[in-house]
Amino acid sequence: MRKLCENLRTAMEKAGLQSGMTISFHHHLRNGDYVLNMVLEAAAEMGLRDLTVNASSVFDCHAPLVDHIKNGVVTGLEANYISAAVGKAISEGVLAKPVIFRSHGTRPSDIMTGRSHIDVAFVAAPTSDTMGNCSGKYGPSACGSLGYAFADAQCADKVVIVTDNLVDYPLTDASITENYVDFVVKVDAIGDPRGIVSGTTRMPKDPIALKIADYAAQAIDASGLLKEGFSFQTGAGGASLAVADYVKRIMLERKIQGSFALGGITGYMVDMLEAGCFKAIQDVQCFDLRAVQSIRENSKHMEITAAQYASPTAKSTAASNLDVVVLGATQIDTDFNVNVHTDSNGYIIGGSGGHTDVAEEAKLTVIVAPLSRARMSIVVDKVLTVSTLGKSVDLLVTQYGIAVNPGRPELAEALKAAHLPVKDIRDLRKMAVEINGPANPSIHLTDRVVGNVLGRNSQIQDVIYAVK
Amino acid sequence: MRKLCENLRTAMEKAGLQSGMTISFHHHLRNGDYVLNMVLEAAAEMGLRDLTVNASSVFDCHAPLVDHIKNGVVTGLEANYISAAVGKAISEGVLAKPVIFRSHGTRPSDIMTGRSHIDVAFVAAPTSDTMGNCSGKYGPSACGSLGYAFADAQCADKVVIVTDNLVDYPLTDASITENYVDFVVKVDAIGDPRGIVSGTTRMPKDPIALKIADYAAQAIDASGLLKEGFSFQTGAGGASLAVADYVKRIMLERKIQGSFALGGITGYMVDMLEAGCFKAIQDVQCFDLRAVQSIRENSKHMEITAAQYASPTAKSTAASNLDVVVLGATQIDTDFNVNVHTDSNGYIIGGSGGHTDVAEEAKLTVIVAPLSRARMSIVVDKVLTVSTLGKSVDLLVTQYGIAVNPGRPELAEALKAAHLPVKDIRDLRKMAVEINGPANPSIHLTDRVVGNVLGRNSQIQDVIYAVK
Numbered sequence: 001m002r003k004l005c006e007n008l009r010t011a012m013e014k015a016g017l018q019s020g021m022t023i024s025f026h027h028h029l030r031n032g033d034y035v036l037n038m039v040l041e042a043a044a045e046m047g048l049r050d051l052t053v054n055a056s057s058v059f060d061c062h063a064p065l066v067d068h069i070k071n072g073v074v075t076g077l078e079a080n081y082i083s084a085a086v087g088k089a090i091s092e093g094v095l096a097k098p099v100i101f102r103s104h105g106t107r108p109s110d111i112m113t114g115r116s117h118i119d120v121a122f123v124a125a126p127t128s129d130t131m132g133n134c135s136g137k138y139g140p141s142a143c144g145s146l147g148y149a150f151a152d153a154q155c156a157d158k159v160v161i162v163t164d165n166l167v168d169y170p171l172t173d174a175s176i177t178e179n180y181v182d183f184v185v186k187v188d189a190i191g192d193p194r195g196i197v198s199g200t201t202r203m204p205k206d207p208i209a210l211k212i213a214d215y216a217a218q219a220i221d222a223s224g225l226l227k228e229g230f231s232f233q234t235g236a237g238g239a240s241l242a243v244a245d246y247v248k249r250i251m252l253e254r255k256i257q258g259s260f261a262l263g264g265i266t267g268y269m270v271d272m273l274e275a276g277c278f279k280a281i282q283d284v285q286c287f288d289l290r291a292v293q294s295i296r297e298n299s300k301h302m303e304i305t306a307a308q309y310a311s312p313t314a315k316s317t318a319a320s321n322l323d324v325v326v327l328g329a330t331q332i333d334t335d336f337n338v339n340v341h342t343d344s345n346g347y348i349i350g351g352s353g354g355h356t357d358v359a360e361e362a363k364l365t366v367i368v369a370p371l372s373r374a375r376m377s378i379v380v381d382k383v384l385t386v387s388t389l390g391k392s393v394d395l396l397v398t399q400y401g402i403a404v405n406p407g408r409p410e411l412a413e414a415l416k417a418a419h420l421p422v423k424d425i426r427d428l429r430k431m432a433v434e435i436n437g438p439a440n441p442s443i444h445l446t447d448r449v450v451g452n453v454l455g456r457n458s459q460i461q462d463v464i465y466a467v468k
Numbered sequence: 469m470r471k472l473c474e475n476l477r478t479a480m481e482k483a484g485l486q487s488g489m490t491i492s493f494h495h496h497l498r499n500g501d502y503v504l505n506m507v508l509e510a511a512a513e514m515g516l517r518d519l520t521v522n523a524s525s526v527f528d529c530h531a532p533l534v535d536h537i538k539n540g541v542v543t544g545l546e547a548n549y550i551s552a553a554v555g556k557a558i559s560e561g562v563l564a565k566p567v568i569f570r571s572h573g574t575r576p577s578d579i580m581t582g583r584s585h586i587d588v589a590f591v592a593a594p595t596s597d598t599m600g601n602c603s604g605k606y607g608p609s610a611c612g613s614l615g616y617a618f619a620d621a622q623c624a625d626k627v628v629i630v631t632d633n634l635v636d637y638p639l640t641d642a643s644i645t646e647n648y649v650d651f652v653v654k655v656d657a658i659g660d661p662r663g664i665v666s667g668t669t670r671m672p673k674d675p676i677a678l679k680i681a682d683y684a685a686q687a688i689d690a691s692g693l694l695k696e697g698f699s700f701q702t703g704a705g706g707a708s709l710a711v712a713d714y715v716k717r718i719m720l721e722r723k724i725q726g727s728f729a730l731g732g733i734t735g736y737m738v739d740m741l742e743a744g745c746f747k748a749i750q751d752v753q754c755f756d757l758r759a760v761q762s763i764r765e766n767s768k769h770m771e772i773t774a775a776q777y778a779s780p781t782a783k784s785t786a787a788s789n790l791d792v793v794v795l796g797a798t799q800i801d802t803d804f805n806v807n808v809h810t811d812s813n814g815y816i817i818g819g820s821g822g823h824t825d826v827a828e829e830a831k832l833t834v835i836v837a838p839l840s841r842a843r844m845s846i847v848v849d850k851v852l853t854v855s856t857l858g859k860s861v862d863l864l865v866t867q868y869g870i871a872v873n874p875g876r877p878e879l880a881e882a883l884k885a886a887h888l889p890v891k892d893i894r895d896l897r898k899m900a901v902e903i904n905g906p907a908n909p910s911i912h913l914t915d916r917v918v919g920n921v922l923g924r925n926s927q928i929q930d931v932i933y934a935v936k
Contacts, residue, residue, distance in 0.1 A: 131784050131789060132784070168697075169728075170789075178786075179775050179783055181783055229636075260637075279636070299641065305647075315600075315649055316647065321638070
């Protein structure tokens with residue numbers, strides 16, 4: 001019982017947490033996570049200052065982070081994704097140092113190669129035994145996979161497991177194991193599992209999204225990859241899910257059995273597994289509670305670590321075995337560069353997550369996006385932020401047609417042969433300008449850098465400027 | 469399919485294997501392993517010289533290693549256990565450099581902390597997919613746990629999976645995962661699974677062993693540890709198994725449910741799990757095919773890594789949670805130091821395995837041994853090799869009585885209160901001298917060191933001398 005601490009503050013003290021250190025968090029509880037806030041509140045009470053928060057993602061529920069930044073408790077932030085509430089404050093310059101944005105693959109790579117050092121990792125664990133063998137599959141706050149937390153647990157100097165479901169030793173189906181764990185704390189609740197579903201996982205009814213999805217599915221089919229052994233990732237956005245639905249119909253109709261589905265996993269992917277479309281799911285993160293149930297009960301639904309998912313320094317990854325990925329974009333430019341970090345006004349509203357990783361690795365990367373959203377052009381001359389390099393992107397599918405990366409002429413031919421509406425991306429841009437006007441007049445950026453976007457080589461790929 | 473190599477030699481060439489490098493092996497196929505010999509044969513054909521072999525254990529089936537040493541292909545050997553065939557050659561001085569003996573816990577610790585570097589790890593995998601996700605649980609050569617191979621796979625510069633059961637990607641119940649694997653080779657057979665049972669796992673009928681076992685079980689009971697939540701490890705030796713049988717009877721009679729059984733796991737431990745004596749098994753190595761079947765089919769039978777088992781630099785281990793371990797000895801001296809490396813003639817016939825790890829960590833360490841074997845005293849004035857320090861040993865149980873470490877007076881009192889025949893270890897020694905004579909006249913050791921036995925702190929704890 002020697003690892004059990006009375007409360008979070010005791011664990012933080014025993015872990016030797018001091019001002020100036022780097023603390024880390026994973027985001028499997030997404031917008032339902034309580035742990036990041038709890039730790040920062042305790043840190044503030046302890047009088048700690050100048051902490052760097054390295055979180056795999058930051059959600060709106062983490063808005064109190066902004067106050068801790070204002071108070072000097074937190075002076076550094078590293079994340080793969082920062083949603084709008086905290087993103088707005090960052091874009092407005094609340095943090096003196098630029099945020100470091102990594103991807104879901106680069107983060108574990110940097111941690112495991114020692115490039116990114118973590119002093120104390122906090123792992124929100126839906127179930128843990130008294131020695132820190134823990135799992136996301138069980139307990140009242142079950143979130144499924146703990147994929148993003150493995151590198152932190154393996155490499156941080158000190159590891160604190162925070163759980164609301166403490167069980168007897170040994171937990172037999174543990175994900176992170178006791179040999180990596182220093183301390184265990186029981187709290188009332190680590191999060192609200194309803195927050196795991198962050199509103200991005202509903203099938204759309206909107207006819208534009210459905211048209212894009214139909215085109216995308218036909219393009220995937222035309223690429224020749226949709227055959228026995230097919231592997232597939234989609235995001236949790238509406239259009240992505242609709243693509244999955246069309247792909248599923250084709251697979252069932254032709255009795256195609258794919259190899260694996262990858263990703264952040266939704267119930268739609270679970271349906272495809274159960275319908276026999278895939279032999280397996282490789283799951284680094286569950287996007288909804290149906291996925292959580294599946295990873296607990298179905299042995300074909302595998303938990304993978306973030307390094308296994310997409311680390312650029314791993315010897316191979318699930319991503320490197322992937323045929324097709326369908327991804328979104330807040331902007332895409334005529335060089336096929338994709339922005340998922342900032343909105344059309346320049347505000348931080350996201351981040352790469354696994355976007356740049358899987359785009360680079362998959363045989364076919366399909367961006368699905370409407371030509372414009374709320375009178376803002378999605379297809380632009382130059383993206384505000386290069387999240388994913390254009391060379392990693394093969395197709396842009398809009399409701400007005402499909403643009404093929406000029407580096408893939410054989411793909412363009414295949415799509416034309418399938419009578420799909422292949423368009424030059426510059427023509428799609430022209431169309432967007434005709435509809436929305438030439439540019440967005442409301443962008444007012446300063447020359448102050450508030451974010452460094454690292455590429456898969458861990459070097460700065462682009463910067464994000466403060467908004468006026 | 470880019471990791472698949474046509475044959476072992478191709479994999480070795482692609483891995484950049486060169487003279488002077490260190491190659492590693494695990495021993496889950498025990499005396500049935502083919503892979504170590506195959507690799508060394510290929511290395512000899514390639515003209516490589518001056519290799520260091522770091523094997524978790526070396527068995528009699530590895531006798532061809534001696535020829536490779538004689539030919540200069542191998543000039544360094546590191547192992548946790550070396551059985552008699554190769555041990556004899558080492559003791560007779562075939563290797564110029566001393567063998568480095570570690571324990572099952574210290575080996576992964578040294579690998580993971582960088583103290584022990586592996587250039588190319590060869591993992592004998594009973595099942596692997598084309599990208600190197602692999603498991604010991606499935607396939608014609610199934611050996612169960614791959615516990616000892618994890619540190620090698622995680623830390624070696626290059627990792628080669630050698631399998632005789634290649635399956636489609638992704639293997640859903642993988643132990644070692646693709647992110648650590650460079651190359652995969654399919655061979656006809658990686659071993660003979662019948663060799664997994666190495667003759668050490670039969671319940672004894674000999675009345676001396678049964679008497680020792682009865683005393684040991686009573687002593688465990690008298691210690692007060694045999695209660696709800698009890699955890700237990702025994703070796704695979706006959707007397708150890710007999711102790712397990714007595715302990716099982718007590719547990720069933722009193723309806724005690726223990727926490728976990730640990731170790732190298734035999735079918736007897738599986739019986740105890742299935743009878744409800746334990747909630748779980750933590751298995752770093754399967755000693756027989758019943759254990760292999762159980763780890764495949766029973767979710768309460770956990771595979772653990774060698775680091776999880778007993779690494780001295782892990783934050784905690786299964787061993788550090790252990791109540792009672794029953795272990796053997798080739799010699800034990802009046803300071804309770806135990807020798808499991810050399811026989812009474814000084815020849816290498818084993819090694820610590822997990823002996824010193826678990827002895828140090830468990831709350832109660834029980835050595836079971838007859839007073840003499842084949843007219844050789846087991847209880848001696850000074851062991852030839854200190855495998856396990858006397859301070860880690862609590863009880864010596866012989867057929868003539870039980871000696872209690874003087875550092876545990878309260879334990880001696882508890883045993884006396886239970887009317888057990890508590891003896892001073894010096895009196896047991898006297899009795900051994902009366903029976904067998906004062907010393908073993910056939911020991912003829914030189915002053916040349918052929919083995920360095922590292923302790924759990926990775927420092928030299930003792931040395932082994934060449935036999936004349």
